[in-house]
Amino acid sequence: xxxxxxxxxxxxxxxxxxxxxxxxxxLVAGGFGVGKTxxxxxxxxxxxxQTEELLTDRGVGVDDTEGVEQKTxxxxxxDFGRITIRDGLILYLFGTPGQDRFWFMWDELSYGALGAVxxxxxxxxxxxxxxxxxxxxxxLPFVIAVxxxxxxxxxxxxxxxxxxxxxxxxxxxLCDVRDRTSGKDVLTALVKHLLAVHEAGTGHITPAL
Amino acid sequence: MTGPGSEWLxxxxxxxxxxxxxxxxxxxxxxxxxxxxxxxxxxxxxxRGGAPGIGPEHFDILEMCVQPQPVAExxxxxxxxxxxxxxxxxxxxxxxxxxATRPRPESTxxxxxxxxEVLHGLQAx
Numbered sequence: 001x002x003x004x005x006x007x008x009x010x011x012x013x014x015x016x017x018x019x020x021x022x023x024x025x026x027l028v029a030g031g032f033g034v035g036k037t038x039x040x041x042x043x044x045x046x047x048x049x050q051t052e053e054l055l056t057d058r059g060v061g062v063d064d065t066e067g068v069e070q071k072t073x074x075x076x077x078x079d080f081g082r083i084t085i086r087d088g089l090i091l092y093l094f095g096t097p098g099q100d101r102f103w104f105m106w107d108e109l110s111y112g113a114l115g116a117v118x119x120x121x122x123x124x125x126x127x128x129x130x131x132x133x134x135x136x137x138x139x140l141p142f143v144i145a146v147x148x149x150x151x152x153x154x155x156x157x158x159x160x161x162x163x164x165x166x167x168x169x170x171x172x173x174l175c176d177v178r179d180r181t182s183g184k185d186v187l188t189a190l191v192k193h194l195l196a197v198h199e200a201g202t203g204h205i206t207p208a209l
Numbered sequence: 210m211t212g213p214g215s216e217w218l219x220x221x222x223x224x225x226x227x228x229x230x231x232x233x234x235x236x237x238x239x240x241x242x243x244x245x246x247x248x249x250x251x252x253x254x255x256x257r258g259g260a261p262g263i264g265p266e267h268f269d270i271l272e273m274c275v276q277p278q279p280v281a282e283x284x285x286x287x288x289x290x291x292x293x294x295x296x297x298x299x300x301x302x303x304x305x306x307x308x309a310t311r312p313r314p315e316s317t318x319x320x321x322x323x324x325x326e327v328l329h330g331l332q333a334x
Contacts, residue, residue, distance in 0.1 A: 023247040049285035085330030112312040
């Protein structure tokens with residue numbers, strides 16, 4: 001038994017290092033308190049993890065502080081979740097920091113992202129304007145996901161598209177971020193949109209999905 | 210509570226002092242690498258003895274990345290700010306103790322295949 005086990009260990013080593021998975025990311029943006037972390041949590045296979053970035057010199061002139069101590073203690077937290085698509089392919093969902101003064105974080109987050117979900121709340125639709133502008137300016141494809149709060153106003157996706165001045169191709173979906181299936185449908189709508197954008201860009205005809 | 214040294218025990222200052230103490234004051238990785246959030250880090254070697262400039266947190270990363278991990282998960286699990294983790298990763302890369310696999314710029318064809326795989330994976334959830 002013992003010798004067998006040691007043989008097994010050797011052959012494991014001979015098999016080489018564990019394969020490096022491919023990681024892709026999708027951003028979840030929107031105004032403060034619109035449900036970004038809830039959406040990430042409802043579809044993630046793990047409880048959302050949090051990373052923290054310290055704001056150092058980048059915060060100077062933005063943070064109204066005088067002491068160096070206070071500048072260096074400014075942090076911005078980002079929640080993220082994970083979905084294993086298959087062995088070796090992992091999708092990460094990053095919630096973007098809500099406040100405008102963290103734009104510099106968005107550049108880093110959006111680099112290499114497949115696309116984005118912009119969460120909107122019809123009671124405060126203007127809160128998602130900055131995210132819409134940001135992704136439009138950087139040609140990062142996105143979908144609008146309207147989180148249907150119980151006391152929210154009832155709008156049709158077309159009314160929301162008009163209010164946000166979106167191009168007709170940008171999908172607008174209604175969702176309940178607390179619901180896993182609903183959250184999954186938002187991501188599915190985004191990836192279908194990404195495929196359509198990709199195929200339009202390469203001149204292929206979009207097949208029915 | 211107010212004894213000598215208590216000025217270092219302030220709740221707000223504490224973690225910050227520690228963060229930059231870990232990097233010996235550095236805020237940028239030695240190798241100048243960017244280390245994207247989803248750059249995958251894999252342990253390449255684990256030094257047997259002590260190595261100059263390699264501390265316990267470096268070893269924590271090496272242990273964790275025997276199973277390759279993205280930068281964001283390393284930071285989250287070690288509960289260290291990204292800026293600090295990037296400096297530590299820069300040290301490890303400099304000593305060739307890790308390999309870093311950056312998100313690949315996909316060719317047109319493989320991007321389509323990738324998106325279809327993601328779509329099918331999501332639909333199968």
